[in-house]
Amino acid sequence: MAFEGLSDRLQNTIKKITGKGKVSEQDVKEMTREVRLALLEADVNFKVVKSLINRIKERAVGAEVMESLTPGQQVIKIVKEELSDLMGGDQSKIAVADRPPTVIMMVGLQGAGKTTTTGKLANHLRKNHNRTPLLAACDVYRPAAVDQLETLGKQLDLPVYSQGTEANPVDIATEAVKQAKAEHQDYVIVDTAGRLHIDEALMNELTDIKAAIKPDEVFLVVDAMTGQDAVNVAEHFNEQLDITGVVLTKLDGDTRGGAALSIKSVTGKPIKFAGMGEKLDELEPFHPDRMASRILGMGDVLTLIEKAQTSVDEQQAKELEEKMRTASFTFDDFLEQMGQVRKMGPLDELLDMIPGANKMKGLKNAQIDEKQLSHIEAIVQSMTKKERQEPGLINAGRKKRIAKGSGTTVAQVNRLLKQFNEMKKMMKQMTGSQKGKKGKGMNFPFM
Template sequence: MAFEGLTERLQNAISKLKRKGKISESDVKEVMREIRLALLEADVNFKVVKDFVKKVRVRAVGVEVLESLTPAQQIVKIVNEELVKVMGEKESPLNKAPKIPTIIMMVGLQGAGKTTTAGKLALKLKNEQKARPILIAADVYRPAAIDQLQILGQNIDVPVFSLGTDVNPVEIVRQGLAEAKEKKNDYIIIDTAGRLQIDEKLMDELHQIKELAQPNEILLTVDAMTGQNAVEVAEGFNSQLDVTGVVLTKLDGDTRGGAALSIRAITNKPIKFVGQGEKMTDLDVFYPERMASRILGMGDMLTLIEKAQRDFDQKKAEDMAEKMRENSFDFNDFLDQMEQVQKMGPMEDVIKMIPGMANNPALKNINVDPKDIERTKAIVYSMTLKEREDPELLNPSRRRRIAAGSGRPVQEVNRMIKQFKQMRDMMRKMSNGNFSGMEGLLGDGVSGKLAKMSMNRMVRKNKKRKLQRLRKRKK
């Protein structure tokens, strides 16, 4: 996951201050040095690092920080605010045409994920805005680029306009625009050609397409794993085409994440979307404040909630919450829950979005093997229907039979049943607003307090919904 190294270094730097009741300017200077090294190691542009550290230092040596009772928390707050400013302060929505169609031109180097991103964006517009997008296949150079876009289009049920590889890309775009307007598609996404590096021929072709299409958006797709090169690519395309926004791909890979902190500051162009997975739904709006929170290990509750709303069956989620409150949650519900959680992505990434969990030592190196989930499912599938519905029936002889049926050791079956009961009890307490026993896990730091605040808000919302349901029943 991106930023793991940066998160750890920043937390280590700031944790040195937590042990002190008061801090001096020399303490701040030492922490600033650590933060500077952490950012440089994350491949953040040197000029951006220099400017960032200077702004944080000026604010951190102010009276309100040095004389504060919680200087470490004050500095976390300052670092968080400055990170948000570097990345653009607010999310930047797509530019939309006053009347249909809105034309989006995708540009970028080969291998950055431009074609896949075009498909992901089309699906996002279709699902979230009930739009009728069309994709134009204008990359006639990369082998199988058109085939790839057509397969993506079939998979997401979005039309793709193409004329093969023997027609000039500008002519393909001309005819594609005419067809889209005739069919009244409200979004036109043009997948242009890339190169291994920026060259004059590529730019000349892109200029011609830009002049013809007059796009409302020119989105530059950049591979976050290329670090400093991503910033150079962004500068090159922006100087030639005046791009309107950036899409960062592969932000879930083994990347130091410096591109996200550098591109906005260097090009003054907003990061509009981030790609964080291989599924076609893995394209998210870029929220600077949420990303800053994740970088500092403070979680990202809003994105987690949005993922849950998108991937969970709302009716099932409500039924499960009710069962937890009534203590009737069984292994059938457990299976449903596992399958729905799996849709949200790797468990370790989901856990790190929860405030207080990202910097918890016990979860620092958590890595949930998908095979472990399948083994757990195998154990549940080896139970009878009655056993799934009533876990209290699982005596030693039944457990031995389940172990034999699932091909797992009986100790593993015992452990899984124990964990299920512990989870069920904890979830029942949380659903009723009782967080006792979780204080140690969440901690007393900034992220722990944020976690408790988030949970309390969730409890209040649940109570409000419950009251609303009761009132409806009375009516």
């Protein structure tokens, strides 16, 4: 996850103060010193850190902590609120024009992931807001940029307006908006040219496009992994183009995360979206409060619920609940559930969203190997229909056949069968079939 190093350091620092019945000024001083070092190491802008630490100190030695029944918890609440405010406080929603189409102009340096983000944003608007976007290919300089956008359009089954690489980008953008009006499309997302570095010619062209199409949003796409450079780029683009928001890409990478924590303070413009992976559905609206929770190890239940709502079939969920209640859960159901959970994204990311998961025995620093999950699927798929319905039929000979068919070992087959039985027992206990008995903890198979 993004912020991993920062997150670990902040959680360790805060843990020392959590359970304290009394919090002295010295405790606050030591904690804020550690928080300050952690933020600077994460490449957060020095002025931003200084002002954040001053606000935390001021509040943490004030009446709201000293007179609280749980001062340690109150200090953490203050750190979370200040981190959230630093990143913008409330979520900043995407604009909607009074008369369609809403025009979004995508800008940024080459290599930040602008064209892919254009596709992801279009997909997000269609999938989550039921909108009809048109993509406009205005990057006529980078080799294959137009082809890349057209390929994304085909993959997503979305229209792309293009005039090839010989036309003027200002004309392309203007005509795209005209076409969207004529065809009653809700949004036009204009993919503009980037450069390897900021130059006058690039800025002039972007200024001309902006003047011609009068966009409702100007989104700057920046690579979170470039740290402080991302903040400098944001500052420069904002001065020239008066951007309306930032989209951070590669926030799932092993990044120090300083960009996300500094951009709002430095530019005054909100982070609107975050790219959380390479797939075309891995773009999330940026919620500062949820991100602050994740950084401090408090989880992010709301995002987890939203992911579940878009990935899990409601009817199937009801049927599954009934099967759990009656303990008639089979390997077929298990396979179906695995598929639904995997649709929600990488499991280690989902674990980050569960409050306290990083402190649970066996889950702390759990390396969830997606290959191992594929082994489990292969084992279940190597069973006959009858065996999936009645695992009790699987004797030694059948285990050998299943292991051979799935490219695994008999020991792995045995382990999965044992864990499946434990899981069914636990379901019975959870649904009250065996009241009074304590359920065993379930490990992820093969971990």
